[in-house]
Amino acid sequence: MRIKVLDHPLVDHKVSVLRDKNTPSPIFRQLADELVTLLAYEATREIRVEQREIETPVAKTMGTVIADPKPLVVPILRAGLGMLEGMTRLIPTAEVGFLGMARNEETLDIVTYAERLPEDLTGRQVYVLDPMLATGGTLIESIKFLRARGAESITCVCLIAAPEGIAALEAGVEGMDNIDLFVAARDERLNEKAYIVPGLGDAGDRLYGVAH
Secondary structure (H helix, E strand, O other), X not given: OEEEEOOOXXXXXXXXXXXXXXXXXXXXXXXXXXXHHHHHHHHOOOOOEEEEEEEOOOOEEEEEEEOOOOOEEEEEEOHHHHHHHHHHHHOOOOEEOEEEEXXXXXXXXXXXXXXXXXXOOEOOEEEEEOOEEOOOHHHHHHHHHHHHOOEOEEEEEEEEEOHHHHHHHHHHXXXXXXXXXXXXXXXXXXXXXXXXXXXOOOHHHHHHOOOO
């Protein structure tokens, strides 16, 4: 599995503002959106393209266009939705699917409670959006779900990741080809409640607020 942690002062600045507990939801959403676009720029370096003849106002020439089948963007519900616009802004021709996964509090297993995806993903490049890589359980199950439907390559895009989550992900996808991870920041650790430290809190709550 290839792992890329972005190294850029603008990324570091935006992550720092995201971490601040005083940053309100509207600013948090805006910064998350901007960070995802920066991450997407790096994560799509190996997106499949093809050459096609185009005509400029001056002459005919060969241009580069995204090849079919189009890439598929899959946000993990619900927090992944806050990353969707930043990703599709860069690749507006991508198709979008949805995947909802949660942990069963009794068995601790990851269960799929919602999905809107093609039955056959053979040959598809898939970009999975999930803000936080903590224990890695949800992302591992998402990858297995997509690979079982035939996805050729799976690129995970996260805002922050814990070392324990990265290690678990590497172990969970061992033997699988074409699995990549792009993150804006690698954090210190998980605490006893499996929260990322220093982290940024609950990404879903900070994106959308807490419904009472």
